[in-house]
Amino acid sequence: xxxxxxxxxxxxxxxxxxxxxxxxxxxxxxxxxxxxxxxxxxxxxxxxxxxxxxxxxxxxxxxxxxxxxxxxxxxxxxxxxxxxxxxxxxxxxxxxxxxxxxxxxxxxxxxxxxxxxxxxxxxxxxxxxxxxxxxxxxxxxxxxxxxxxxxxxxxxxxxxxxxxxxxxxxxxxxxxxxxxxxxxxxxxxxxxxxxxxxxxxxxxxxxxxxxxxxxxxxxxxxxxxxxxxxxxxxxxx
Numbered sequence: 001x002x003x004x005x006x007x008x009x010x011x012x013x014x015x016x017x018x019x020x021x022x023x024x025x026x027x028x029x030x031x032x033x034x035x036x037x038x039x040x041x042x043x044x045x046x047x048x049x050x051x052x053x054x055x056x057x058x059x060x061x062x063x064x065x066x067x068x069x070x071x072x073x074x075x076x077x078x079x080x081x082x083x084x085x086x087x088x089x090x091x092x093x094x095x096x097x098x099x100x101x102x103x104x105x106x107x108x109x110x111x112x113x114x115x116x117x118x119x120x121x122x123x124x125x126x127x128x129x130x131x132x133x134x135x136x137x138x139x140x141x142x143x144x145x146x147x148x149x150x151x152x153x154x155x156x157x158x159x160x161x162x163x164x165x166x167x168x169x170x171x172x173x174x175x176x177x178x179x180x181x182x183x184x185x186x187x188x189x190x191x192x193x194x195x196x197x198x199x200x201x202x203x204x205x206x207x208x209x210x211x212x213x214x215x216x217x218x219x220x221x222x223x224x225x226x227x228x229x230x231x232x233x234x235x236x237x
Contacts, residue, residue: 005117009124013110013132020136021143032140033083039133040076043126044068050122064179069172071184072105074165075134082146096154097161099147100221102138106131114190150229155222162214185210 024032051066068076078098085091115127141147148154169184182188186207189197196213199206 003117005119006113009113009117009128010110013128013135016132017136017139020133021139024136024140025143027140027144029144029146030083032137032144033079036079036133036137037083039130040079043130043133044076046122046126050126064176065181067176067181067183069169069181069183071101071165072109072131072134075102075105079134079137082141092148093157093161095141095147096149097158099138099141099149100158100218101162102134103142104217104221106135106138110135112190112194149222149225152226155219155226158218158222159215162218163211166211166214 024035047066048062051063052060053063055061068074075098078094081094082091082098109131110128113124113127115121115123118124142149166184166186169186173181173183173187180187182190185197188199188203189206192198196209197206
């Protein structure tokens with residue numbers, strides 16, 4: 001974490017995100033979604049091919065820990081729905097959720113490289129390229145007006161969806177406990193010796209800290225949009 005290689009990856013991701021935000025500023029949602037869908041496809045194929053394990057009966061199977069149940073991985077399905085789904089309330093709700101969670105989640109994922117930073121390993125490329133792409137797409141949703149984050153109702157929905165997903169992942173981690181899964185990092189922290197997210201005071205404290213962190217980050221992310229909309233209403237009155 002924060003080695004020379006890591007800083008290089010951070011710089012490359014930042015350059016990609018800024019460049020794509022500038023390049024795609026006039027793109028339609030369909031076009032941006034197709035580009036992001038291609039990034040998702042390449043990312044998942046590379047992850048699957050590099051995470052296949054020997055099956056007891058012969059052949060190979062995908063490592064259960066590589067199933068798309070992490071928060072950022074679940075956003076693949078959101079990207080596909082936004083790209084190919086019909087316009088409506090569900091699409092707008094998903095755009096609002098991805099804009100916030102995708103930006104925050106990918107920022108954390110780039111800072112905490114759970115797949116390593118080695119330039120000779122495919123998982124490092126898969127991790128950084130995918131999260132940089134998803135972060136660009138999330139910011140694109142905000143800049144293009146596809147996501148509307150200036151309402152308290154939107155904040156409440158985003159928090160509710162994240163909390164619901166977290167509890168679902170408790171069941172999924174339990175069902176796949178034999179494979180030592182850690183989706184949503186609910187079983188244990190993403191890395192050891194983190195200053196806030198650690199098991200020093202036990203799992204229950206860690207779990208509450210994780211929920212509190214998610215709530216605070218999402219609320220703070222919404223805050224500038226909420227204040228901006230409030231000022232607009234006051235100016236009209």
